[in-house]
Amino acid sequence: MVLTEPATFLHACERLGVIEEPLTPSWQRRIAFAFLFPQR
Template sequence: MKPRAIAKHVGILTAPDSFLHAYERLGVIEEPLTPSWRRRIAFAFLFPQR
């Protein structure tokens, strides 16, 4: 995960400080959205509300 690199990972925010994502060998997990992960966010959007 280097600056200007192509994004190869996706996460879904489940609460203000936690998110879901998948590791190849661990599967889908929910974990804290730490400062380390926050620095890696390249883009964010909201799903349309009904």
């Protein structure tokens, strides 16, 4: 899962490929951890 904007994210789905979806409360409950990429 990759957050693309504050309320949308990318993820891979076996039959659909990579898709962008809204970050709904049900998806938020599935997040196990998060991190930021280092800034240069």
